[in-house]
Amino acid sequence: MNLILIIIPIVILIIGIGGYFTIFTDENIEISENEQTLQSENLQTLIQTNVKSLFKVMAYENDFEIIEGEKIWRNVFYELDESNNMIYDNLKNNKKSAVIFPIFTAAAYSEPGFYTFYRGECDREFHGVLFRDDDCLTVKLEEEYNPLFTSSANGLQVLNLLDYDILTDISIHQNPEILSKYEKIILLHNEYVTSVEFDAILSHPNVIYLYPNALYAEVNFDEELWEISLVRGHNYPEITIRNGFDWKFDNSPEEYDVTCDDMKFSKIDNGWMLNCYPENVLHKNKELLKQIKDF
Structure with a gap:
């Protein structure tokens, strides 16, 4: 999955495959047991977690830390969740x-x-x-x-x-x-x-x-x-x-x-x-x- 955030003087262009937006975050995000596995274009494995959110929350399967026994994602990607379209409206x-x-x-x-x-x-x-x-x-x-x-x-x-x-x-x-x-x-x-x-x-x-x-x-x-x-x-x-x-x-x-x-x-x-x-x-x-x- 090749995602690039390009900065130019007047506007910000967001370029991505599949509509994702590259974000690196140090935030603590809770996870649940059920995860849907996806395959990215560069063969890194993405998982769609059941993180409590209004959006789909994606993360690379191995991109996490264990802190005090808890799995903490380092990078997360948000995507619209079709089941929440009425909420988005x-x-x-x-x-x-x-x-x-x-x-x-x-x-x-x-x-x-x-x-x-x-x-x-x-x-x-x-x-x-x-x-x-x-x-x-x-x-x-x-x-x-x-x-x-x-x-x-x-x-x-x-x-x-x-x-x-x-x-x-x-x-x-x-x-x-x-x-x-x-x-x-x-x-x-x-x-x-x-x-x-x-x-x-x-x-x-x-x-x-x-x-x-x-x-x-x-x-x-x-x-x-x-x-x-x-x-x-x-x-x-x-x-x-x-x-x-x-x-x-x-x-x-x-x-x-x-x-x-x-x-x-x-x-x-x-x-x-x-x-x-x-x-x-x-x-x-x-x-x-x-x-x-x-x-």
């Missing part, structure tokens, strides 16, 4: 709405990258190149990305299946006026953004901040070199700096609530903000998906 996007894929955040979490620096591990050799200190705070964007848990992998998949348009950080940085074409903008875990993107998002009147910790740090995007560099935020360049934009609606502490047992939206100046990180629940929560649609 009530959940699918019916407005001019767009989701912003956090490509800059995906890059920031790559290795070596921003988090290599935060851990104090940048002064070493990576891939035959010696990195020292601030070198890790400039990261070249890749032509292909498999989104991680930290870049809202499940959220991106699910909302794509429900017919939401997909934009990227790059789209907005290069053409901030593009947001005015949409009635509703949905942010994922867009932790790292440029100042141009930040201003464009705050200028839109109806933004759904679906993941806490969005708009947390400022990066510079060099279009010629195709790389991002950390400018301000996340305790940089001063240890006392948290939000790089000094944004009054920063809700970063709430990103650590991944169970979403007391999930609710709060009204802010230009939209609505969720109080938990919904990556583990979005694919199976009909009420949440309906609320996102209705905003």
Whole structure:
């Protein structure tokens, strides 16, 4: 099964065989005893699990870890389940709405990258190149990305299946006026953004901040070199700096609530903000998906 996520400046193209969308995730997903086996084109065995979800949840048979006696999938793929078509009809996007894929955040979490620096591990050799200190705070964007848990992998998949348009950080940085074409903008875990993107998002009147910790740090995007560099935020360049934009609606502490047992939206100046990180629940929560649609 050859799946590629191609990032280009204006749009995100999703190319796959059989309609799957490549996602790498660290999330814990429960499994059940009954599994339907499928065969992928590259002869790796896929299983269709009975994970509790509104969608079919696929995984490679051997792509798991055993943690405290529990089988945990590393990679999952979502697909529409024909038996839930009536449910989808009530959940699918019916407005001019767009989701912003956090490509800059995906890059920031790559290795070596921003988090290599935060851990104090940048002064070493990576891939035959010696990195020292601030070198890790400039990261070249890749032509292909498999989104991680930290870049809202499940959220991106699910909302794509429900017919939401997909934009990227790059789209907005290069053409901030593009947001005015949409009635509703949905942010994922867009932790790292440029100042141009930040201003464009705050200028839109109806933004759904679906993941806490969005708009947390400022990066510079060099279009010629195709790389991002950390400018301000996340305790940089001063240890006392948290939000790089000094944004009054920063809700970063709430990103650590991944169970979403007391999930609710709060009204802010230009939209609505969720109080938990919904990556583990979005694919199976009909009420949440309906609320996102209705905003």
